Amino acid sequence: MTDFPNTGQPRQSLLNLDDRTKKRNAAEARFKAYGIAAIVTAMLALAILLSSVVANGSSAFRQTFITIDVPLDADKLDKSGVRDLDVMKKVTTIGYAKLLREGLLNAITDAGIDTSLSDKEIATLISKEAPATVRNSVLANPSLVGETLTFDLLASGRIDGYYKGRVTLESAALDGNTSPEALMLADALKAEGLITTRFNWNFLTAPDASDQRPEAAGLGVAILGSLYMMLVVLFLALPIGVAASIYLEEFAPKNRWTDVIEVNISNLAAVPSIVYGILGLAIFINFMHFNQSSPLVGGLVLTLMTLPTIIISTRAALKSVPPSIRDAALGVGASKMQSVFHHVLPLAAPGILTGTIIGLAQALGETAPLLLIGMVAFVREYPAAYTENAGLFGEAATALPVQVYNWTQRADPGFVERASGAIITLLVFLLIMNAVAIFLRRKFERRW
Amino acid sequence: MEDMYHMDRAMMTQQDTKISAKGVQVYYGDTHAIKDVDVEIADKTVTAFIGPSGCGKSTFLRCINRMNDTIDVARVSGDIRIDGEDIYDPRVDPVQLRAKVGMVFQKPNPFPKSIYDNVAYGPKIHGLARNKADLDEIVEKALRRGAIWDEVKDRLDAPGTGLSGGQQQRLCIARAVATEPEVLLMDEPCSALDPIATAQVEELIDDLRQRYSVVIVTHSMQQAARVSQKTAFFHLGNLVEFGDTDKIFTNPEDPRTESYISGRIG
Numbered sequence A: 001m002t003d004f005p006n007t008g009q010p011r012q013s014l015l016n017l018d019d020r021t022k023k024r025n026a027a028e029a030r031f032k033a034y035g036i037a038a039i040v041t042a043m044l045a046l047a048i049l050l051s052s053v054v055a056n057g058s059s060a061f062r063q064t065f066i067t068i069d070v071p072l073d074a075d076k077l078d079k080s081g082v083r084d085l086d087v088m089k090k091v092t093t094i095g096y097a098k099l100l101r102e103g104l105l106n107a108i109t110d111a112g113i114d115t116s117l118s119d120k121e122i123a124t125l126i127s128k129e130a131p132a133t134v135r136n137s138v139l140a141n142p143s144l145v146g147e148t149l150t151f152d153l154l155a156s157g158r159i160d161g162y163y164k165g166r167v168t169l170e171s172a173a174l175d176g177n178t179s180p181e182a183l184m185l186a187d188a189l190k191a192e193g194l195i196t197t198r199f200n201w202n203f204l205t206a207p208d209a210s211d212q213r214p215e216a217a218g219l220g221v222a223i224l225g226s227l228y229m230m231l232v233v234l235f236l237a238l239p240i241g242v243a244a245s246i247y248l249e250e251f252a253p254k255n256r257w258t259d260v261i262e263v264n265i266s267n268l269a270a271v272p273s274i275v276y277g278i279l280g281l282a283i284f285i286n287f288m289h290f291n292q293s294s295p296l297v298g299g300l301v302l303t304l305m306t307l308p309t310i311i312i313s314t315r316a317a318l319k320s321v322p323p324s325i326r327d328a329a330l331g332v333g334a335s336k337m338q339s340v341f342h343h344v345l346p347l348a349a350p351g352i353l354t355g356t357i358i359g360l361a362q363a364l365g366e367t368a369p370l371l372l373i374g375m376v377a378f379v380r381e382y383p384a385a386y387t388e389n390a391g392l393f394g395e396a397a398t399a400l401p402v403q404v405y406n407w408t409q410r411a412d413p414g415f416v417e418r419a420s421g422a423i424i425t426l427l428v429f430l431l432i433m434n435a436v437a438i439f440l441r442r443k444f445e446r447r448w
Numbered sequence B: 001m002e003d004m005y006h007m008d009r010a011m012m013t014q015q016d017t018k019i020s021a022k023g024v025q026v027y028y029g030d031t032h033a034i035k036d037v038d039v040e041i042a043d044k045t046v047t048a049f050i051g052p053s054g055c056g057k058s059t060f061l062r063c064i065n066r067m068n069d070t071i072d073v074a075r076v077s078g079d080i081r082i083d084g085e086d087i088y089d090p091r092v093d094p095v096q097l098r099a100k101v102g103m104v105f106q107k108p109n110p111f112p113k114s115i116y117d118n119v120a121y122g123p124k125i126h127g128l129a130r131n132k133a134d135l136d137e138i139v140e141k142a143l144r145r146g147a148i149w150d151e152v153k154d155r156l157d158a159p160g161t162g163l164s165g166g167q168q169q170r171l172c173i174a175r176a177v178a179t180e181p182e183v184l185l186m187d188e189p190c191s192a193l194d195p196i197a198t199a200q201v202e203e204l205i206d207d208l209r210q211r212y213s214v215v216i217v218t219h220s221m222q223q224a225a226r227v228s229q230k231t232a233f234f235h236l237g238n239l240v241e242f243g244d245t246d247k248i249f250t251n252p253e254d255p256r257t258e259s260y261i262s263g264r265i266g
Helices: A019-061 A093-111 A119-123 A130-140 A157-163 A169-173 A180-191 A220-251 A256-269 A273-287 A295-319 A323-331 A336-364 A368-372 A400-408 A414-444 B002-014 B057-064 B094-100 B115-125 B132-145 B165-177 B195-208 B221-227 B245-250 B255-261
Strands: A062-071 A148-154 A195-199 B017-028 B031-042 B046-050 B074-082 B101-104 B183-187 B213-217 B230-235 B238-244
Touching: A019 A062, A019 A414, A062 A093, A062 A157, A093 A119, A093 A130, A093 A180, A119 A180, A130 A148, A157 A180, A157 A195, A157 A414, A169 A180, A180 A195, A220 A256, A220 A295, A220 A336, A220 A400, A220 A414, A256 A295, A273 A295, A273 A368, A295 A336, A295 A368, A323 A336, A323 B101, A323 B165, A336 A414, A336 B115, A368 A400, A400 A414, B017 B057, B017 B213, B031 B057, B031 B213, B031 B230, B046 B057, B046 B221, B057 B074, B057 B183, B057 B213, B057 B230, B094 B101, B101 B165, B115 B132, B115 B165, B132 B165, B165 B183, B165 B195, B195 B213, B195 B221, B213 B221, B221 B245, B230 B245, B230 B255, B238 B245, B238 B255, B245 B255
Parallel strands: B031 B238, B046 B213, B046 B230, B101 B183, B183 B213
Antiparallel strands: A062 A148, A062 A195, B017 B031, B017 B074, B230 B238
16 A cells, blocks of 8 residues: 555664764764864963963053152252242253152162162162153142152163063163162162052053153053044944934935945945045045044044944844834824834834944054054143144044054063053953943843 | 614615725736725725735735835825825825824734833824823723723833733724724734634724724634625735625625635635
């Protein structure tokens, strides 16, 4: 009765695996193994990267200070005798350096430390930045003149490096900027409690410093510049991007033109960022004459770069809102715009916010276009958000990733930890932004 | 009972035509979805559109409140009038039309908002309420008409999406009647509901007939027979037969109708 051909094979027991099943199971196990191997490799690479950055950079957040009493002699600092600022400004940092040396020598004598170093060599323990720090505080408060004040002064890069393990007695012997005796003197001062190493807010607030004084270099200007640029990007890219996506997704007719626009937006997202830098240089600086190196131009360039990302993610978020919601709104007589703004947009908001923050994070880490518009400049002055002359965000600034790039090019080994510290700072900002994105998505996500 | 039935019939024949369609053609791109449909839909009547999948009954329904306008490739020609006014006249704003012609969809689609806001949304955008008390009253009335008031009156702030499927669909009906429409279009309103919820919605449809002209698309012939007074049978984009429901189901004129009803096609 049966139509099936008799293959003559014995009946297969379910308790024994046949060859085909074994093969398929093996293939599955292999595939899983590949996946796990890939993930392990990726995690390992990430761990190595992070641990090397943290190992190199965490020391940037600690700094060595020398605590000494500085005699602010009135006859040396103020020849006018009436605290006339114009006269006091004539005393340069060289004049102050002499006072600092005097203070340090006094401290050494008071502590009863013997050293074979000359006075000039002893002075190299103090950073070249320290006289400027003292001078600034005196000029800010002329009444200090004549008193003897206790200052926490930056130790020089070599002494700082010695306590961070970068400089050793052996390397100091070969170093023209320091000597083993200087390090031993530092040890003696540390034993007296005059040299301390502690958390360094200056790294986050101070401006950049010149090649000879890595111990003074900070990220203040770079963080401010990045912040200004993010504000520009947020206030331009978010409204423009969201408006463009809403129009394209909800209102635009689907025809050849919108197809062309769509393809081009996708292409723009893939354009190398340096091309946007050239565009910014040509348009914003050469043609529109905005200030070079300004966060405004940087922000505009990054806006152009971020727009495609925001548009693509916003359109995806709008697309993911079920059409039944649009039907429901139109069905009760809402206009197209009401249905979009009352119903579709609130549902798409978490996706839009996530896309925007990821776009911002991408912009925050972007270096290449900023190099072209001159944000790589050495900037000591904190940029003001608005000035009469330069306009909004028009004063020269630099940016976090550019600062990293900048510091990695400096010769002094003290800048290695600074660059790694800047990378850590940048990564922390990116992590915070991503965490905010995840938080917002969780908070506003609604089910339907 | 029998008397009432006849009275119903008698009343119906006197009733005015609410919607009148003549020579309606719908194209989706190159597809001719609706071919030359003429139909007269009476006021205060439930009219059922039946037919196999893809026969064009939903498409035709969506012509009546111009929901097809939202589909780029759809083209509608011919003449559809509500109370004698051409709804495809260039002067007609589809938004205004849709306030007059409410719609309930196949899948319950409450807004992801509170029950109250779901119902209040339509009256709000059409400016039907002058103040909060007005709006409260409109919402309560609509929810009562949607036969869901007793179930939700204590939790108007709860999300509409948290209700059961049948409750959601009745909420959607309440939302549709809140704007005081004159015509209510229902596109397979019970296809996602279980038999108990279906029975509740059908009972509701029968109530709604007293106020509105109800047009319902359904796949269930039993449902069409239960709730409607008039039935239109669509097949391959043509309106094959239109007439009194009991006649269509007991004594159809067209052989195609008979085949469909007896389950031979579809």
